[in-house]
Amino acid sequence: MKTIETQVAIIGGGVTGAGTLRDLALRGIPAVLVEKGDLASGTSGRNHGLLHSGSRYAVGDPESARECIAESRVLKVIARHTVEDTGGLFVTLPGDDPGYADRLIRAGRDTGIEIEEIPVSKALRMEPHLNPAITRALLAPDATIDPFRLTMANVLSAVEHGQQALTHVEATSLIREGDRVAGILCRDRKTGERFAIRSRMVVNAAGIWGRRVCQMANLDLAMHPSKGSMLIIDYRVNRVVINRSRPASDGDIIVPGDTVSLLGTTSRTVDYDAIDDLRVDDDEIDVLLKDAENLIPRISRTRALRAYAGVRPLLAASEGKDGREISRGLVLIDHETRDGLAGLVTMAGGKLTTYRLMAEKLADYVAERLGVNRPCETRQAPLPGSEKPVPIRRTSKKFTGVSESVVGSTHYRHGERVHQVLGGEKANFALVCECEMVTAGEVRYAIKTLGARDLIDLRRRTRLGMGPCQGGLCAYRAAGLMEELGAVDADTALTMLAEFLEERYKGVRPVLWGDGMREMEFIYWLYEGLFGLGAGDGSQTETQAPERDVP
Amino acid sequence: MIELENISFDHCLKCTVCTVYCPVAKATPLFPGPKQSGPDAERLRIKNPELVDDSLKYCSNCKRCETACPSDVRIADIIQAAKWTYWRRRTRPRDFLLAHTDLMGFWGTALAGLVNRAAGAGVVRYLLDIFVKIPKERPFPKYSTSTFKRWFRDHGPDPSVHPDQAVYFHGCYVNYQNPGLGRDVVDVLAALGVGVRITNEKCCGVPLIANGYLDRARKHARHNIEGLARAADQAGGPIVTASSTCAYALMYEYPGILRQDNRAIADRIQYLTRFLAPRLADRPDVLKTPVPLKVAYHAPCHLARMGGVVDTVEVLRRIPGLDPRLLHSECCGISGTYGFKKELYPIAQDVGADLKEKILAVKPDLVVTDCETCAWQIEFLTGLRVVHPVTLLAWSVRGGASSPV
Structure with a gap:
């Protein structure tokens, strides 16, 4: 069996695992990351992309709030190309307790978050579609962050420092040597290949799936899966993050994210066994739409693109608490002290905004165990693409023969790496996805540099297929291009295309009405009717028309 | 946002x-x-x-x-x-001139002899091409020596002798460049027992919209909505126009891009052939003189957008002796002021090349179209004479005197 030798094996390609891989890289500690699906395909990629200012937690969980405000300030610099510093509003609707706003202002003062009250008229000018009936408005330093691009940038940075990240590779068991863990056995889910990674430390950064990693070592880890569902609106109906000024509950936030707006969030306890196949319930859709309509009345007239659910990786610290009440604080579990098993460490809890802090704590722990005495650098070192702020207009001028919206969208997604994405041949300018302006150059970059192995991976790295047609008009072009670039063979390309469309459909199905329904009907005609996809595995001969008696 | x-x-x-x-x-x-x-x-x-x-x-x-x-x-x-x-840029003096058809029309008709001669002079066109960026190849439509408004004031027939009345929105082209077409409209309506009123109208706003003068276009829209509504109340009849683009503007651009409330007139505006089609069906006798011509009909884009092509076709088919050939045509390319801009001129001519082929293949005596700028483009592309459908109707209504045959 092939064996990879390294210092640290990281299980889990979410943002925490990716951040840890990078942190270790900057300290010169070799590491290999394995992820059973794609990077950011679990909880990291299934949230509303809010860069928390901490305001949401300030009243109930000041510790988390302090972590959030500190980390969000760091990320606005080191990850600037994945962040949009939109600002946020907390608005009080008639019927909401107006006292919550006062408590929020006080809590902001205590935790160091700049929360200030502004006149309602000013809030309505900032956000013209906001419900004009709001009674109070607070301004908070909320922002948005793209979790996919954030995770990819961390991995890219790590890989450029010599680390390895293996996607679609699952850890099947831990290698035990007496009372210590000495590595993991792995299997590539795409090729079926099995191999071993031998390491001095194994980091369990699998989030909610971390319990299964612990079970491989016969250890128990009580997780508390809490499902949160969200809904995506076709275009940006708001420009700042809009929060409802009341204690956290369902449907209290609308986040502008890239070209869309996201309505969040519900909170429901689910069985641990359900975490691999989360479904959005119909009544969750109703709650999300109705509550969002209270904040932005026109929401009901816009097209809902899709709905999806993520699961919060909360540790069951105490029984009987609702998912929202459990602290979002991060917990590092040292299995040597807790269970007498050396070489394994688990990180759990936390949230997107504090991923870097979690990675720092993990890397501190690992470095100490390995006897490496180099401090964390991730607080200052910018991620690839975020080196310095460059205005879109200036970038647009550097390219001729391609439209401003294409350069601008690419720049938005890849920061300064736009030159690697679009530079060189003019063929790079050819558009593949017209909803999100994804070019052939970007597809190539996603495959060669960001390690996309299938269409769904490609989507996470480029936004291909995330627009109004949900991949209908670009998936077949991208599949062909992936085959041309040697990423997949022709048969795999067909299977991959079908899987991609199914994956898109899964998210559309809960919101299948109006324009979204017409869109799906159109895509169905296109693929089943025109292309014959799904008519067989491609090896069948043409289907014969049934014989009929001619009268 | x-x-x-x-x-x-x-x-x-x-x-x-x-x-x-x-x-x-x-x-x-x-x-x-x-x-x-x-x-x-x-x-x-x-x-x-x-x-x-x-x-x-x-x-x-x-x-x-x-x-x-x-x-x-x-x-x-x-x-x-x-x-x-979103897309701001320097406005060129050229775009100002092309957009303000009222202003240009006023001076163009006042100084018609001079302006027309200058517009035809090679050296003037050469200078315009270089300094104003109006392509020297593109012929300018000639200004009339007098306006339709003035003719109507001095010689317009009394509408009250007819059982019905309509308000006629003539548009800048009829007013400054082709008052004859306005007289054709008045004659055809009179033959059907409809008297004509006009208002103190301003340009419908389309060239203003096309060149970025949206505020001025809004002003024109408010002026026209108010004036036409008042006149239509007095006339107790519809508002008609024989310019497909003016009709489109009054009906759809006003509430659309200009966001002006046109409900006072919206239900009363009709493109002329839609108004005429049922009336000619009732009174086929008014088309008394045959017009034995083979004509190629080009449907203008804005008329197609309104769904009005069918009415014009129906009207043409009622003209005795006429052999109308419907072209499977797409855009002629000129698109109002678009084809008068040097940087867009080659595109306009490429677009029109297809239409030119189709027209020449028919070998018509005349080309017919509802839109004045399409007419300029087709005359330029093919060298053939282009007339409005109403002009053909007028020939048939009046008898042979003014007919070219």
């Missing part, structure tokens, strides 16, 4: 049929087509206005995309609005 009242881009299914029908996208790779410039790019422009594309300037606003769209997306409106909301 734009004012999101027109959120029709949200209905776009990305089927791309609009781009298939876009004459500009067909002629030049510089324009990515209505789907990408309209509904696709609108989401991006809402996200960040800096993502506006320079290529918006290539849209000629012919509205073939809207006619083709199965989802009722106001594609051309989205593009026009984006052009003037």
Whole structure:
């Protein structure tokens, strides 16, 4: 069996695992990351992309709030190309307790978050579609962050420092040597290949799936899966993050994210066994739409693109608490002290905004165990693409023969790496996805540099297929291009295309009405009717028309 | 972020049929087509206005995309609005001149002899080409020595002798360049027992919209809505116009891109052939003189957008002796002031090349079209005489005297 030798094996390609891989890289500690699906395909990629200012937690969980405000300030610099510093509003609707706003202002003062009250008229000018009936408005330093691009940038940075990240590779068991863990056995889910990674430390950064990693070592880890569902609106109906000024509950936030707006969030306890196949319930859709309509009345007239659910990786610290009440604080579990098993460490809890802090704590722990005495650098070192702020207009001028919206969208997604994405041949300018302006150059970059192995991976790295047609008009072009670039063979390309469309459909199905329904009907005609996809595995001969008696 | 009242881009299914029908996208790779410039790019422009594309300037606003769209997306409106909301640029003196048809018409008719001679002089055109960027190849329409308004004031027939009355919105072209067409309209309506009133109208606003003078276009819209509504009340009849583009503006551009409340007139405006078609069906006898000509009919884009082509065709078929050949035509290319701009002129001519072939293949005696700027383009492309459908009707109504045959 092939064996990879390294210092640290990281299980889990979410943002925490990716951040840890990078942190270790900057300290010169070799590491290999394995992820059973794609990077950011679990909880990291299934949230509303809010860069928390901490305001949401300030009243109930000041510790988390302090972590959030500190980390969000760091990320606005080191990850600037994945962040949009939109600002946020907390608005009080008639019927909401107006006292919550006062408590929020006080809590902001205590935790160091700049929360200030502004006149309602000013809030309505900032956000013209906001419900004009709001009674109070607070301004908070909320922002948005793209979790996919954030995770990819961390991995890219790590890989450029010599680390390895293996996607679609699952850890099947831990290698035990007496009372210590000495590595993991792995299997590539795409090729079926099995191999071993031998390491001095194994980091369990699998989030909610971390319990299964612990079970491989016969250890128990009580997780508390809490499902949160969200809904995506076709275009940006708001420009700042809009929060409802009341204690956290369902449907209290609308986040502008890239070209869309996201309505969040519900909170429901689910069985641990359900975490691999989360479904959005119909009544969750109703709650999300109705509550969002209270904040932005026109929401009901816009097209809902899709709905999806993520699961919060909360540790069951105490029984009987609702998912929202459990602290979002991060917990590092040292299995040597807790269970007498050396070489394994688990990180759990936390949230997107504090991923870097979690990675720092993990890397501190690992470095100490390995006897490496180099401090964390991730607080200052910018991620690839975020080196310095460059205005879109200036970038647009550097390219001729391609439209401003294409350069601008690419720049938005890849920061300064736009030159690697679009530079060189003019063929790079050819558009593949017209909803999100994804070019052939970007597809190539996603495959060669960001390690996309299938269409769904490609989507996470480029936004291909995330627009109004949900991949209908670009998936077949991208599949062909992936085959041309040697990423997949022709048969795999067909299977991959079908899987991609199914994956898109899964998210559309809960919101299948109006324009979204017409869109799906159109895509169905296109693929089943025109292309014959799904008519067989491609090896069948043409289907014969049934014989009929001619009268 | 734009004012999101027109959120029709949200209905776009990305089927791309609009781009298939876009004459500009067909002629030049510089324009990515209505789907990408309209509904696709609108989401991006809402996200960040800096993502506006320079290529918006290539849209000629012919509205073939809207006619083709199965989802009722106001594609051309989205593009026009984006052009003037996000895409700012220096306004050229040329665009000012092309946009202000009233002003140009006033001086053009006042100094018709001089202006027409100058516009035909090689050296003037050469200078205009270099300094004003109006292509020297493009012929200018000639100004009339007197306006239609003046003729109507001095010689217009009394509308009250007729059982019915209609308000006639004549438009700038009839007023300054072709008062004869206005007289044709008056005669044809009179033959059907309809008396004509006119108002102190201003330019409908289309050239202003096309060149970015939206505020002035709004002023014109308010003036026209008020004046036409008052006149229609007095006349107790409809408002008709024989310019397909003016009709489109009054009905759809006012409430659309200009956001003016035109409900006072909206239900009363009719493109002339729609008004005439049922009346001619009742009174075929008024078309007394045969017009034995083979004519090629080009349907203008804006008339197609209104669904008005069928009426003109019906009217043409009623003219005795006429052999109308319907062209399977797309845009002629000129699109109002578009073809008068040096940087867009080659595109306009490429677009029109296809129509030229189709017309020449028919070998017609005359070409017929409802739109004045289409007529200029077709005359320039083919060298054939182009007339308005109402002119043919007038020949038949009046008898042989004014007919060319």
